[in-house]
Amino acid sequence: MAEPGFSAAQGRxxxxxxxxxxxxxxxxHKPAAIPAxxxxxxxxxxNDVRVETVPVPEIGPGELLVRVxxxxxxxxxLKKIATGSHSSPRIFGHETSGVVAAIGQGVHDFERGxxxxxxxHIPCGECFYCRRKTxxxxxxxxxxxxxxxxxPSGGGFAxxxxxxxxxxxxxxxxIPDGISYEQACFLEPxxxxxxxxxxxxxxxxxxxxxxGQGPIGIMLGILAKRKGATVIxxxxxxxxxxxxxxxxxLGNSVDASRSDPVKAAREWTEGRGADAAILAVGGNGLxxxxxxxxxxxxxxxxxxxxxxxxxxxxxxxxCVDEKTLLGSYSASVxxxxxxxxxxxxxxxxxxxxISHRFSLARSVEGLQLAAHPQPDSMKIVIQPGAASExxx
Numbered sequence: 306m307a308e309p310g311f312s313a314a315q316g317r318x319x320x321x322x323x324x325x326x327x328x329x330x331x332x333x334h335k336p337a338a339i340p341a342x343x344x345x346x347x348x349x350x351x352n353d354v355r356v357e358t359v360p361v362p363e364i365g366p367g368e369l370l371v372r373v374x375x376x377x378x379x380x381x382x383l384k385k386i387a388t389g390s391h392s393s394p395r396i397f398g399h400e401t402s403g404v405v406a407a408i409g410q411g412v413h414d415f416e417r418g419x420x421x422x423x424x425x426h427i428p429c430g431e432c433f434y435c436r437r438k439t440x441x442x443x444x445x446x447x448x449x450x451x452x453x454x455x456x457p458s459g460g461g462f463a464x465x466x467x468x469x470x471x472x473x474x475x476x477x478x479x480i481p482d483g484i485s486y487e488q489a490c491f492l493e494p495x496x497x498x499x500x501x502x503x504x505x506x507x508x509x510x511x512x513x514x515x516x517g518q519g520p521i522g523i524m525l526g527i528l529a530k531r532k533g534a535t536v537i538x539x540x541x542x543x544x545x546x547x548x549x550x551x552x553x554x555l556g557n558s559v560d561a562s563r564s565d566p567v568k569a570a571r572e573w574t575e576g577r578g579a580d581a582a583i584l585a586v587g588g589n590g591l592x593x594x595x596x597x598x599x600x601x602x603x604x605x606x607x608x609x610x611x612x613x614x615x616x617x618x619x620x621x622x623x624c625v626d627e628k629t630l631l632g633s634y635s636a637s638v639x640x641x642x643x644x645x646x647x648x649x650x651x652x653x654x655x656x657x658x659i660s661h662r663f664s665l666a667r668s669v670e671g672l673q674l675a676a677h678p679q680p681d682s683m684k685i686v687i688q689p690g691a692a693s694e695x696x697x
Contacts, residue, residue, distance in 0.1 A: 345463035346668040351389035367470030370407040374486040374690035376461030378675040396453040398461025399425040402489040422489040424476035441635040491655040496644040501633040509533025514579040517586035518545040520684040539566040544680040570598040589616035658684040665689040
């Protein structure tokens with residue numbers, strides 16, 4: 306993908322107000338005729354994504370065809386595109402909200418015109434890993450249940466997505482009246498963040514350092530504060546700290562471009578260090594810093610370290626200082642109802658995390674911006690079904 310230029314006019318500002326809530330709810334509420342072909346952002350190899358014309362996927366018994374309105378860009382999509390870890394061609398995108406365009410035989414819980422958000426992974430509930438609540442390791446969970454064609458890979462970066470039967474039964478959620486497609490598309494990432502907070506075992510009164518204030522870091526901070534923890538946020542971009550403070554009341558911030566977050570965490574806790582730290586930025590270079598920032602007996606959660614490799618840690622920090630290093634990956638079906646309540650009640654106005662909206666025609670540009678974040682860029686969404694083509 307070629308590196309595009311971006312102007313300051315594409316900054317965050319108040320862009321989440323560009324599209325009215327009413328417009329989001331009305332668009333495609335009455336299903337139109339389904340075409341034979343559609344546009345999709347097709348992954349063709351390392352850093353090679355092209356907008357192409359592909360067939361609209363056909364559905365079978367028990368399945369749904371959903372016309373995509375909004376699909377958030379996730380870091381895992383970007384990693385797959387940048388590393389070539391998956392065979393091509395594929396159509397990525399899994400933070401998908403839209404409207405039911407067609408229903409397969411035997412589907413009774415949904416109708417054409419229903420506004421929905423879909424998960425792309427649902428576990429079997431019966432295997433060795435499911436019995437131990439390690440759902441992301443279930444072989445059924447690892448199968449992707451949504452596709453816009455080719456090898457199933459989510460499919461949200463397309464006009465239509467086929468939702469397979471087990472996702473229809475257990476992973477498709479109606480969007481209530483008054484809730485936008487944009488708010489709804491945060492359902493899956495919120496679930497993953499809830500899982501991370503649960504894995505960390507945060508308790509009221511504890512202090513947690515959240516390293517990174519992109520959209521995921523802010524959501525983790527919101528959910529940690531919801532548990533009653535004191536949240537310290539840090540990022541290299543002061544603009545992101547302003548967003549987390551002003552829009553989401555995460556006010557204990559440390560500008561990592563000017564101050565040492567480890568020192569700040571100790572100052573906030575009478576020299577002990579934070580009870581817990583969450584690493585919400587990719588790469589392994591900050592693992593040691595996160596471990597240094599927590600007190601003896603503290604915990605560190607790796608949330609964004611999805612690329613396999615090697616990292617440097619102090620083994621005595623684990624053995625002598627009794628610090629715990631944890632990981633959390635993907636969503637938990639056990640937290641599905643809680644994540645639905647959180648998102649659909651607008652307990653947090655997550656649409657405000659969206660800084661840039663791209664039409665499907667400009668999806669390659671959107672993916673490029675997401676892969677090279679700027680101080681004024683936060684959540685990037687692709688909107689195949691948005692009313693306006695001036696999407697960002």
